[in-house]
Amino acid sequence: MSLSIGITPPGLDQASLAFVREAERVGVTSVWVPETWVYDAFTPLGYLAATTETMRLATGIAQLGARTPAILAMSALALQKMSDGRFILGLGASGPQVMEGWHGIRFARPVTRTRETIAIIRTISAGERLTYDGTVYTLPLPDSEGRALRSPAGPVDVPIYIASLGPANLRLTGEVADGWIGTAFLPEAADTFLDFIREGATAAGRTLDDIELTVAASLEFTDDLEEAGRRHAEGYAFTLGAMGSAKTNFYNQAFARQGYADDVAEVQRLWLAGDREAARARVPTAIGLDTNLIGDDKRIIERLRLYRDAGISTLRVRLNATDHHDRLDQLAHLIELVNTVNAEAHQKTEPDR
Numbered sequence: 001m002s003l004s005i006g007i008t009p010p011g012l013d014q015a016s017l018a019f020v021r022e023a024e025r026v027g028v029t030s031v032w033v034p035e036t037w038v039y040d041a042f043t044p045l046g047y048l049a050a051t052t053e054t055m056r057l058a059t060g061i062a063q064l065g066a067r068t069p070a071i072l073a074m075s076a077l078a079l080q081k082m083s084d085g086r087f088i089l090g091l092g093a094s095g096p097q098v099m100e101g102w103h104g105i106r107f108a109r110p111v112t113r114t115r116e117t118i119a120i121i122r123t124i125s126a127g128e129r130l131t132y133d134g135t136v137y138t139l140p141l142p143d144s145e146g147r148a149l150r151s152p153a154g155p156v157d158v159p160i161y162i163a164s165l166g167p168a169n170l171r172l173t174g175e176v177a178d179g180w181i182g183t184a185f186l187p188e189a190a191d192t193f194l195d196f197i198r199e200g201a202t203a204a205g206r207t208l209d210d211i212e213l214t215v216a217a218s219l220e221f222t223d224d225l226e227e228a229g230r231r232h233a234e235g236y237a238f239t240l241g242a243m244g245s246a247k248t249n250f251y252n253q254a255f256a257r258q259g260y261a262d263d264v265a266e267v268q269r270l271w272l273a274g275d276r277e278a279a280r281a282r283v284p285t286a287i288g289l290d291t292n293l294i295g296d297d298k299r300i301i302e303r304l305r306l307y308r309d310a311g312i313s314t315l316r317v318r319l320n321a322t323d324h325h326d327r328l329d330q331l332a333h334l335i336e337l338v339n340t341v342n343a344e345a346h347q348k349t350e351p352d353r
Contacts, residue, residue, distance in 0.1 A: 002342045003308050005335055006030035006214065006316045008060065010327065012044055019324045020048060024055045026328060027335040032060030032090065032181075032316050037102045041090075042075045049083035057083050060316065061092035061163045061181060064113055065105040069120035069137060070130070077125060077153045085157070090181050091117065092163030096248055107248075111168045112136055118160055118176055127154025161214070165250040167196045174200025179212035181316075184239075184251050186290050187303070189258040190310035214314040215307070218292040219334055225295055226285070233288030234280035240264050241271020241279050260284065293317070297337060304341045 005028050010016045020031050031048060035041035041059040048057055057079065062072065072089065079087040093099075093110035100107055116134040123130055129150045132139040140146030161179035164170045173180050174197035182193060198208050222228045239251050252264040263284050270279035293300050293315070307315060317334065321327045 001308055001311055001313060001345060003304060003312065003338050004029040004314050005331070005338060006032055006056075006058070006314050007331070008032050008034060008216075008316060008318055009044065010319060010324070012039055015324060017044070017047060017051070019327060020055075021051055022324075022328050023331055024052050026332045028055060028331060030056040030058055030088070030314060030316075032058045034060050035062055035066075037098060042079065045079055045087070046082060049079060049086070052086075054086075056086050056088055058088035058161070059090045061090040061161075063094040063098065063103070064091055064110070064117055065094075065099055065107075066103045069117040070124060070139075072117065073121040073124035073151070073158075076121065076158045077151065077156055080156050080158055081153070088159045088161055088179070089121070090161045090163060090179075092181065093169070095243065095250065097243075109136060111172055114162060114169065115172055115176065118162075121158065121160065124151050125154050125156050125158045127151060127156075161212070165193075165254045170196035171200035171203075173197050174202075174206070174208070174211060175204040176200075177211060179214060182213065182215035182312075184254040184258075184291065185215040185217075186258050186287075187306035187310045187312070188290065190312075192257045193254075194311065208311065212314065213310075213312045214316055215312055216316045216318065217307075218294070218318040218320055219330060220292070220294045220320045221296065221300070221330060221333070222294065223296055225289065225299070228294050229285040229289035231288070232292055232294065233283040233285050236283045236287055237267055237271060237276065237280040240267040240283065241276075255287065260287065263287075293334070300334070301337050301341060304338060305344075308341055308345060 007023055007028050009020050009031060033041045033044045041062050045057045076087060076089045093114055096107035099105045113136045116136050120132050120137060129148045130139055131148045140148055159178040161181050162173040162177040163181035164173045170193060180197060197211060201208055201210060218232060220228050243249060243251055252268055255264045267279050267282045270282055293303055319327045319330060321330055
């Protein structure tokens with residue numbers, strides 16, 4: 001298994017988009033554009049399709065329910081055409097706060113919605129006539145003047161990746177997705193995610209090798225592990241306390257399965273009680289250190305080996321430098337370390353001569 005590096009753009013201004021092009025030059029193989037409640041994910045990728053040459057262009061992620069499945073398919077077909085086949089459609093259910101507060105869409109049946117959306121997108125991208133009879137979607141609408149239409153753009157291969165954290169959605173990822181968009185991931189506890197993906201793949205007659213595994217990690221070269229780890233840990237307080245409701249926080253559930261149940265429950269309690277400073281202080285430093293690439297070359301190489309050995313193929317890296325030149329230098333150095341780790345794996349698998 002070889003590792004590759006993807007990035008999230010540091011911004012969407014002209015300088016940040018120019019940085020993405022430079023990142024491609026030093027060996028970054030993919031760019032993942034997020035979508036929260038700021039900018040959409042598709043528009044920047046249309047720009048990057050015209051200004052990059054080799055890197056894969058991914059939504060990381062487009063929010064399910066914010067668009068109809070047909071609009072998702074149309075956007076995917078357009079970007080696949082514009083990028084000459086480099087587009088990845090990354091999808092995620094988001095959460096109730098965003099979907100119900102920002103989009104006005106009920107956060108209901110997220111796994112079913114994901115399954116049905118993917119089925120509809122694949123029908124459209126295959127160039128087939130669109131009919132679908134599901135729980136969330138029925139197409140054409142019954143008792144309507146709707147017609148079963150066929151897109152003249154297909155057939156087109158559109159890789160679909162799922163951002164999943166919970167067991168049911170992880171199983172669905174293994175069953176139907178081309179890739180996994182992972183986060184809140186400790187490589188030491190990889191099987192708490194991958195076992196569910198493997199179950200879904202096996203049920204569908206596939207294996208884990210059929211799914212590209214990608215996870216997010218911040219990058220920071222430093223000799224002060226304690227300070228950096230503490231700072232990154234405190235940054236998780238918002239995720240654990242506010243990214244979801246008191247009843248539904250998928251990040252908390254993911255960290256609980258990885259051995260931090262008491263810690264994340266207390267962080268959330270403190271955050272919801274309004275004691276943000278105590279919530280930040282309560283996040284274990286180990287979470288900050290071990291979900292990211294932090295430290296000197298030796299420690300980062302050790303972490304890279306753990307990701308590689310867990311079966312991860314792409315690290316979606318967030319950069320902490322404030323200057324684009326520094327970011328580019330750090331990326332180039334990280335890719336040197338990745339090449340070292342990949343060479344080790346190649347030597348292990350190369351037959352004796």
